[in-house]
Each structure stands twice: as structure tokens, then as C-alpha cells.
Amino acid sequence: MIMLSVCHISNLKGTGPLVLIVLCILTVLAAGCTGTGTTPQSPAVTNPLSSVTSSGSAASKLSFDPIVGVWRSPGAVYKFEISFDVNGKTEETYSSVPHVYYNGTWIPAGDNMYLVTRETGEKTLWIHDMSANTIYKQEAPSIVYSLYQGTSMSAGRSAGTAGSSAVFSGTGNMVVPFTATESGLWVFTTNYSGQSNFIVWLGDNQGNRLALLANEIGIYSGVKPQKLDAGKYYLNVTASGPWTIQASVS
Known part of the structure; x- marks a missing residue:
């Protein structure tokens, strides 16, 4: 655009200084209008809640593992109880020794197995039988523990x-x-x-x-x-x- 305007200026020298001044002004204005420069843009603001629907479905989603609950040894009078809570904590108690209990943690170990680690450092592997909804220790499969619901x-x-x-x-x-x-x-x-x-x-x-x-x-x-x-x-x-x-x- 600028080169074309300069050519026109050289061909119109005879028309007088006034015409040259006007053409120069038009050339500068045209160059400014067609410039390729860009104006800096403000970074887009992302709404951290945009992924949550208005119905609140995201907030109503909880995550529970099938192992969560209280499990007791068989028999009318239980002797052993182990609880798995939603926060990955465990507690083991014995009815025959009311003041003895073991706190610990649990994590999934795959294939319906769960690793329980007592605060003492002792580790045991528990297996959840989905079909019967019972659990048992890997080293003692003959003793199953049933899900206990409420008092x-x-x-x-x-x-x-x-x-x-x-x-x-x-x-x-x-x-x-x-x-x-x-x-x-x-x-x-x-x-x-x-x-x-x-x-x-x-x-x-x-x-x-x-x-x-x-x-x-x-x-x-x-x-x-x-x-x-x-x-x-x-x-x-x-x-x-x-x-x-x-x-x-x-």
C-alpha cells in the first residue's frame, strides 16, 4: 500500500505542493488503518464452577467402597468386629476384651482385596466375597465376617x-x-x-x-x-x- 502511494506521488509533482501534502497524509492514514499490529488481549477468566451443573449433581456425588461398614464374626454372640470407614480408617475390637482395640488404615489392593495396616505396623490382607457379602482374612479363609447394620x-x-x-x-x-x-x-x-x-x-x-x-x-x-x-x-x-x-x- 505504501509503495503504490509513493508512485502516485512521484507522478503528481506538477500538481503542486498542496496535492502532495494531501496525498502524504492519506498515505500515512492508510498505513495506520491496514497495519498488522495487534492489541494485547486480557487473559480469559475461567470460572472454577463452570463444570458443575446448576442442578448440583457434581456436589451430590459421593464415593463409597463396598467394604465400608462394620463386620462381625459369626455366631449369636460375636467375638471380633472390624469397621472400615469412608475416610480409610479401621478399628478392630474384641467383645471378650472390651478395653482392647486396634486402630489402623485400609486401602484397596485389587481383586476385592484390602490391605489393613494397624498403628502398630502389623499388616493383614482382607478379601471381600461380593456374592455372599462377607469378608475374611487371607490367612484364615475359614472364618468369615458378616456385615453388621446398626445396633x-x-x-x-x-x-x-x-x-x-x-x-x-x-x-x-x-x-x-x-x-x-x-x-x-x-x-x-x-x-x-x-x-x-x-x-x-x-x-x-x-x-x-x-x-x-x-x-x-x-x-x-x-x-x-x-x-x-x-x-x-x-x-x-x-x-x-x-x-x-x-x-x-x-
């Missing part, structure tokens, strides 16, 4: 009952594994005697929230039905005081 639990059909039922109780925040022994309409009766928030979410085995069973402040008693397929679920309880949850299928 008072009854399951199966008997005279005078409408179906399977289980009762869970605790104090404060807790994640409780719950097995729906059959498909149908399950009724959850919740009771709370604390003073602050009481929130109970029912989640499936994949960590998805299925239903809000309670969301109250202070003393509360309520009933919430929920249709479930047979399988394993979790009750995620937020509380500051004592609570009980009864689950029964109609």
Missing part, C-alpha cells in the same frame, strides 16, 4: 411382620451401609433428639444420592417411603445428637 437389626420374614426390617442408631455424623434384602417400597422412620441440623441422604452403591430422608433442625420424627431394588445402599447421616432410623419393606 439393632432384624431381617427376614416371621409371624406378625410385614417384611424385612432393620434398625440403625448412632450419635453424630455417620455413614451406615444398608442392604435392601428385597425389591419393593421401603419405609424409613427417622427419629432425632439433637438440637442442630439433622440430614439423612440415601445413596446407592455407586455413591449417587437417591433420596433425602430428612432435613430438619432440632428434635424431629418423620416417615419417608422410597422404592428400592434389592441391593446395597448407604445412609449418610449429618447430626449432632442421637438418632435412630428404621427401614422396613411393606
Whole structure:
């Protein structure tokens, strides 16, 4: 563009200085308009919450391993209990020696196996039998430990009952594994005697929230039905005081 303008200027010398001045000004303006320079751009601002949908589905996703729960030795009077919590902690207790317990940690070891490391440094390998929903130590496969649900639990059909039922109780925040022994309409009766928030979410085995069973402040008693397929679920309880949850299928 500049070279073309200079040629025109050289051919128009006879038209006088005024024309030359005007052409020079036009040349400078044209060069400025067609320049290839770029204006610095401000960096794009990324919203850290842009990946979360407005429905809050990302926040409602929890992650539970099938091993989470309390497992007890067989028999009407259990002798040994081991708990696996959602934070990777374990606790082992013996009913015959009430003041002896072992704290530790657990991590998945692949193929339904879990490595438990006591605070003393002792390591044991536990295997989860998915089909029977039992666990056992690798070095003692003949002794199996069954999933224990709550402080008072009854399951199966008997005279005078409408179906399977289980009762869970605790104090404060807790994640409780719950097995729906059959498909149908399950009724959850919740009771709370604390003073602050009481929130109970029912989640499936994949960590998805299925239903809000309670969301109250202070003393509360309520009933919430929920249709479930047979399988394993979790009750995620937020509380500051004592609570009980009864689950029964109609």
C-alpha cells in the first residue's frame, strides 16, 4: 500500500505542493488503518464452577467402597468386629476384651482385596466375597465376617411382620451401609433428639444420592417411603445428637 502511494506521488509533482501534502497524509492514514499490529488481549477468566451443573449433581456425588461398614464374626454372640470407614480408617475390637482395640488404615489392593495396616505396623490382607457379602482374612479363609447394620437389626420374614426390617442408631455424623434384602417400597422412620441440623441422604452403591430422608433442625420424627431394588445402599447421616432410623419393606 505504501509503495503504490509513493508512485502516485512521484507522478503528481506538477500538481503542486498542496496535492502532495494531501496525498502524504492519506498515505500515512492508510498505513495506520491496514497495519498488522495487534492489541494485547486480557487473559480469559475461567470460572472454577463452570463444570458443575446448576442442578448440583457434581456436589451430590459421593464415593463409597463396598467394604465400608462394620463386620462381625459369626455366631449369636460375636467375638471380633472390624469397621472400615469412608475416610480409610479401621478399628478392630474384641467383645471378650472390651478395653482392647486396634486402630489402623485400609486401602484397596485389587481383586476385592484390602490391605489393613494397624498403628502398630502389623499388616493383614482382607478379601471381600461380593456374592455372599462377607469378608475374611487371607490367612484364615475359614472364618468369615458378616456385615453388621446398626445396633439393632432384624431381617427376614416371621409371624406378625410385614417384611424385612432393620434398625440403625448412632450419635453424630455417620455413614451406615444398608442392604435392601428385597425389591419393593421401603419405609424409613427417622427419629432425632439433637438440637442442630439433622440430614439423612440415601445413596446407592455407586455413591449417587437417591433420596433425602430428612432435613430438619432440632428434635424431629418423620416417615419417608422410597422404592428400592434389592441391593446395597448407604445412609449418610449429618447430626449432632442421637438418632435412630428404621427401614422396613411393606
